[in-house]
Amino acid sequence: MLEIRGLNVKYGAIHAVRDVCLSIGKGEIVTLIGANGAGKSSTIRAIMGLTRCTAETLSFTPPGQPPLDLQGRPAEERVKMGIALSPEGRRILPHLTVEENLYLGAYSRDDTDGIEEDLEHAYALFPRLKERRSQKGGTLSGGEQQMLALARALMSRPSLLMLDEPSLGLAPFLVEEVFDIIQTINREGRTILLVEQNAFAALNIAHKAYVLEVGAVAIEGRGEDLLKDPRVQAAYLGG
């Protein structure tokens, strides 16, 4: 569904992403782990079209269509093609209500019935958001804002959903809930690219994983194999 070869992101003199190759199959959960500053957010922002990059191949295959080159297409077009990003750090609109934030996630669509259906589905996945549908986004707790960001990304009905640290700052029971929801969303047919600091939880649900070290892919493999890999255990799983 997504094929990346030779992806590079540079910010002036900082070479944040170095010749990264990634391959994501339809229906998979793929995780990208790595230390702070490893280039995880830069990679997914480049896929979304929010960061300038160069690549040999940056190809996305929407369901039932031939592969399309993403390069040169603005982010809005990538959203219409079926890619969505729930960004790092609760980027919701604080002065809009929960429901207005959710409708914003559907801005690229004009199928009113489908949007209403997806709104109800988002509320079924996140009952707390339904209870707080008229509350201003900025008055939600940190964890609730995180859930709103995730639910909003779903409102564009993406085939590829990218999540940048959805568990950041959540209480342990909420982390579990968010990972359960990610698996539910995946079982509903969405492909997921998950960036996480919580390597243990991410590797547990991932079909495939990539470890980024200073901008480059250092290790890749099946989630369950990386959980047992001594290098991964030493560096990312607390020994």
Ligand SMILES: Nc1ncnc2c1ncn2[C@@H]1O[C@H](COP(=O)(O)OP(=O)(O)OP(=O)(O)O)[C@@H](O)[C@H]1O
């Ligand atoms: N807009 C920018 N301008 C300059 N440098 C940037 C910019 N965005 C990111 N960087 C740098 O690029 C490198 C990679 O950053 P990135 O945000 O991709 O890392 P990350 O793996 O997501 O880290 P974290 O786990 O802390 O979120 C870092 O050294 C960062 O300082």
Ligand SMILES: [Mg+2]
């Ligand atoms: Mg990041």
